Amino acid sequence: MEKNTREVVLSILLDIEKNHTFSNTALGTALRANQFMSKQDRAYITRMVEGVTEKRMRLDYIVNQFSKTKINKCKPLIRCVLRMGTYEIFYMDSVQDHTACNLCVKLAADHGFGSLRGFVNGVLRNIARNKDSIVFPDQEKDKRAYYSVMYSVPEELLEILERDYDYETIDRILASGDSDRPTAIRVNTEKISVTAFSEKLRQNGITVERGSMNDTSLLISGYDYIRKVPGFFDGEFVVQDQSSCLAVKAAGINEGDLVVDVCAAPGGKTMYAAMLTGSEGHVISRDLTDKKTELIEENIERLGLSNVTVQVHDAREFDEELTGKADVVIADLPCSGLGIMGRKNDIKYHVSMESVKELAQLQREILDTVCRYVKPGGTLVYSTCTIDSIENDENAVWFADTHDFSLCGIDDVVPEHGGERGFVTLHQGIDECDGFFISKFRADSNNQIGQE
Numbered sequence: 001m002e003k004n005t006r007e008v009v010l011s012i013l014l015d016i017e018k019n020h021t022f023s024n025t026a027l028g029t030a031l032r033a034n035q036f037m038s039k040q041d042r043a044y045i046t047r048m049v050e051g052v053t054e055k056r057m058r059l060d061y062i063v064n065q066f067s068k069t070k071i072n073k074c075k076p077l078i079r080c081v082l083r084m085g086t087y088e089i090f091y092m093d094s095v096q097d098h099t100a101c102n103l104c105v106k107l108a109a110d111h112g113f114g115s116l117r118g119f120v121n122g123v124l125r126n127i128a129r130n131k132d133s134i135v136f137p138d139q140e141k142d143k144r145a146y147y148s149v150m151y152s153v154p155e156e157l158l159e160i161l162e163r164d165y166d167y168e169t170i171d172r173i174l175a176s177g178d179s180d181r182p183t184a185i186r187v188n189t190e191k192i193s194v195t196a197f198s199e200k201l202r203q204n205g206i207t208v209e210r211g212s213m214n215d216t217s218l219l220i221s222g223y224d225y226i227r228k229v230p231g232f233f234d235g236e237f238v239v240q241d242q243s244s245c246l247a248v249k250a251a252g253i254n255e256g257d258l259v260v261d262v263c264a265a266p267g268g269k270t271m272y273a274a275m276l277t278g279s280e281g282h283v284i285s286r287d288l289t290d291k292k293t294e295l296i297e298e299n300i301e302r303l304g305l306s307n308v309t310v311q312v313h314d315a316r317e318f319d320e321e322l323t324g325k326a327d328v329v330i331a332d333l334p335c336s337g338l339g340i341m342g343r344k345n346d347i348k349y350h351v352s353m354e355s356v357k358e359l360a361q362l363q364r365e366i367l368d369t370v371c372r373y374v375k376p377g378g379t380l381v382y383s384t385c386t387i388d389s390i391e392n393d394e395n396a397v398w399f400a401d402t403h404d405f406s407l408c409g410i411d412d413v414v415p416e417h418g419g420e421r422g423f424v425t426l427h428q429g430i431d432e433c434d435g436f437f438i439s440k441f442r443a444d445s446n447n448q449i450g451q452e
């Protein structure tokens, strides 16, 4: 391992700690800046940053048992160093405990904290000596405290989940964050068949499984980084979860349709919709900022799609031009992201009941606006990548009750999930996909009339 690898980890963790940068952004920036490091060093950096972020509350709980100064009272640098050392002691078999301690002491000293050598050394050696006898909260006496520490999730998030799920289900959902799940991709069957593409990946040493929920999805692992996967620059695949593909399938898009995708970046659903409408159809693909729409543009260029118009547009602003024009509106709305908290490790630290309610309200505002683009008899799909009923079920029922739309069954696309009601929630750790919500509505013949 190169000697500055730990420095890179520390600088990323500090960026997250001090600037509240999202871990995937901080990690992505650092990996791009260190492209020429070996695959092994890049893997170590990724594992450490993702692991420390994912297990942060649990690591802090352990440190607090062995340190007189509580971790939130330590300087940010010392806090990050103690988390790194504790993570290595518990989760990195490749690093011996005494090596982890020594390197953390050195890291602190190299950054001007020579006077805290003894402190860092003492805490980490104590943790290493006692690692098999840590006392965690009692699962029976205080479930919330137990799950909060064991899965490193704030108690407020558990409170939100408790409204909809029992602890057996919560356990399965949270446990899915611990496993290295393969990456789901959708094969661009306009360019290559699923069988031929699978074979091509296998020949390049990549592990490939067929997705069981969507026929053009593959689950891949054992690659270095996604841009190096064969076929990436030829647009032969897109990274897209099976649940996201199902949302597009549920829309029932036909060749020649006009589709409006109102919150589209980075463009996963837009690209699939554009394939389904064919060259006679068209997709209007929108998002809030230039930075976001650039991501869509990059993707459609890579896939060679010519039937997509990308626009910066705030979905809360009504666009009169589109009134009653769309065969399909895709409203894949901003949400709390609880369905992907295992993949985006810091989401869980930012969720509160207040933010969930605010997002649910934002979703209502957007639905209220964009539903007017659907032509009579046309379709609206409202989806999110979250799993709480405040944002999902309650909004779907509210929408059907207050607009000239009817819920339509989606059990043909998502069987065995109660889809005949018109909406389903899929769960990470239970279903072979991210946590996700899909609902589908048909516009009645008087849509738009009553809502001018």
Ligand SMILES: C[S@@+](CC[C@H](N)C(=O)[O-])C[C@H]1O[C@@H](n2cnc3c(N)ncnc32)[C@H](O)[C@@H]1O
Binding pocket: 244, 262, 263, 264, 265, 266, 267, 268, 269, 270, 286, 287, 288, 289, 292, 313, 314, 315, 316, 332, 333, 334, 335, 385
């Ligand atoms: C769940 S993501 C969309 C994922 C996308 N549909 C896909 O499949 O790749 C939600 C998107 O909504 C965008 N967004 C948030 N508020 C918005 C608004 N008021 N108007 C338009 N887009 C918005 C965010 O920038 C984000 O890209």
